[in-house]
Amino acid sequence: MLTAEEIEIVSLSLRVAMASVILSAPLALACAYLLARTDFFGKSVFDALLHLPLVLPPVVIGYALLLLFGTQGPMGRLLNDGFGITFAFRWTGAALAAAVMGFPLMVRAMRLSLEAVSPKLEMAARTLGASRIRVFLTITLPLALPGVVVGLLLAFARSLGEFGATITFVSNIPGETQTLPLAIYGLTQTPGGDAAILRLCAISVALSLISLIASEWIARRMQTRAQLSGGGALA
């Protein structure tokens, strides 16, 4: 089956993707809620900024992360000195890069599903004595859950494939930052790696398929449940 090296690459990729989703989920939910339910000055600029990673060349994001979170960068130094968290040339940096790149996808799916929840239901809950927080936790979030989960899975799949920002920010270090796409890229630079490349490509296709199918399956399951209960539309 898989070689020890391949197992290391796959487990690192999964760890990076998982960490990036966990890192960005609360912030993405907060941003999605702001966009879906509130109106504030500069909202369109905020929205555009959130979508930047979708349209910018990934290498630009990677370089920006290097400037900000590198060992010499202002955020990097602050986090290193204050909390002992280092991103530069570490797997955590790869997770950060993947989180930033997947953020717009996650926010988009969550926002659409939050917008599909009728504000009138939230009003009804408040007239029944529920505070804003209780309304969010008991009405809005449960009704928007299918879209929220889809957002998480999309970002997860996107993280597995992240390349440009990662290689720019944390380089291609085997065992530390070398995720699947980076390993494939590394092998293309060495002669006679064709067989190994094909094997990694096959693993990559399999992983992506699994996560997409899982997301479809979960989305459909939740949608039938939501339809049974007449809940909000899916993103």
Place this chain on the structure above:
Amino acid sequence: MIDVDIEKSFPARRGEADASSRRIVAKFKSDARIIALFGKSGSGKTTIVNAIAGLVTPDRGRIAIDHEVLFDSSGALNRSVESRGIGYVFQDGLLFPHLTVKQNLLYGANRAFAGRSSVPVEQVTELLGIDKLLSRASPTLSGGEKQRVAIGRALLSNPRVLLMDEPLASLDAARRAETLRLIERVRDELGVRIIYVSHSIGEVTRLADDVAILNEGHVIACDHTETIFNRADLRPFTGRYEGGALIEATAVAHDHEYFLTRFSFEGGDVVAPGLEVPLGSRVRLRIRARDVTLATERPRGISIRNILTGSIVSMDDRGGAIVEVIVRIGSRDMPSRISRQSRDELQLTTGQQVYLLVKAIAFDKRSMGYTA
């Protein structure tokens, strides 16, 4: 005592044909068990109840219930929606689709207000006939069931006042009759005060003790229901087609052979179908002006069961096909709408004695509310 005195302006919406801004001016007071906000759709009824619930913030003014102030622009007081203790039954029920009937009912049930004892869940579910639905998923309910659960949910949050915004609008005729009866029972058995929004004269005359009339955002009058619907100057607002007299009468005799009931009021007696009304109870009878026929002599050989006598007080002749004749019976005025041609052929004049003819089955049964 419900005391509302608010103003709110809405900027004109872009692209709207009528570009003038809308303005709500509402000032009324009532300690009725049921007060109705009555007016055409778009007259601002919902905005006013939303302001009472706290879902809309007025530009200026004051809202108080039993001397407890909920909103006061001069004192910069604006209680949050969840702390107001106002129950709200929305037009479309708005049950939480991901929760069961029971979970919906109990959603607000833990909210207790100082000095108010809570209503037992069993009493509410039994009264509303929803005790068999508790484990159902709320989206599987029919329209009438949804609305009953919505009423129960609001009641169980133990509100000081219950707002009902056109609660019958999405129901068919049979469900409406059933729900109206339930609202009366809620009023009588649970003693909950209700602010009832409607554009239906039938519902309002049946349920409301007091009525506030709205026209283009302004509360133009607030008084006892009977007074409002018999006031001549309010007739343009109490319904052209549906307009008529509202009489408070007592059920005095049932005729079980013909399924008719005799009702007595100070101007005389009338018969109408009404066997379900207990003898001795007070009902409101609504007689539409277009259902009242006038005659200059007592007719014979006619199917009409009710013949009353009175004298013409005034005639509203606008030169069209219709003349509205106001006839005084005893101490009350009753309008009759007849064609101008009939008026001229009968040579009716002010002060003349006339007979008013009303079919027994012309009384609006739906508005025949009574207090148990």
